[in-house]
Amino acid sequence: MNGVHDMGGMHGMGPVRAERNEPVFHHRWEARVFALVRAMGKFGRWNIDASRHQRELIPAAEQLRMSYYERWLEALSQLLVRHAFLSPEELATGKSESGTAKLTPALSADKVPAFIASGAPVSRKAGRAPRFGPGQRVRARNLNPTGHTRLPRYVRGKTGIVDRVHGVFVFPDTNAHFLGESPQHLYSVRFEAQELWGEATTSQDSVNVDLWEDYLDAI
Secondary structure (H helix, E strand, O other): OOOOOOOOOOOOOOOOOOOOOOOOOOOHHHHHHHHHHHHHHOOOOOOHHHHHHHHHOOOHHHHHHOOHHHHHHHHHHHHHHHOOOOOHHHHHHOOOOOOOOOOOOOOOHHHHHHHHHHOOOOEEOOOOOOOOOOOOEEEEOOOOOOOOOOOOHHHOOOEEEEEEEEEEEOOHHHHOOOOOOOOEEEEEEEEEHHHHHOOOOOOOOEEEEEEEHHHEEEO
């Protein structure tokens, strides 16, 4: 979907300032939010793409006000209500309602190391050969879906060259809405900076973007 969350290539956001020796988390509560998201995801009521889409649904003004992990917390809160882990009243008060049944954690502390080590791979076996190959010119389709997508606005309608084929992976556009994994080939496509932002940029720069097959047309 189009929204303020898709900031790639936008002007006016200021420079990206790298923080020297940046810690994994700047505050203790951020680590707690990260742990909560991973732990609740283990119940299997939603997937990573649905979780990302929920963050995209945060209103623009709130998106810009919130920090990164504030968005994670807001999205998780909405998912918990949507999937009946808690009620809106419980979310508002921070107190469980009387008589509410307690669930057994899907991810107990002793299972965390193995869970983190194994991850949640989204690669799948290839059902067919890739449509495109390295060195082939392609155009990113000009799509404006109302649901989740990993096709950035700043490359839509632009021409690039396939740099490499990563393999087959779950397609986020369908997976986010529980319409099936629809696995397909994923490509790293190189776009020249001048193709994306015009002649005012340098001809020496380029950007590689990972794009699923359904995002691309042959030229």
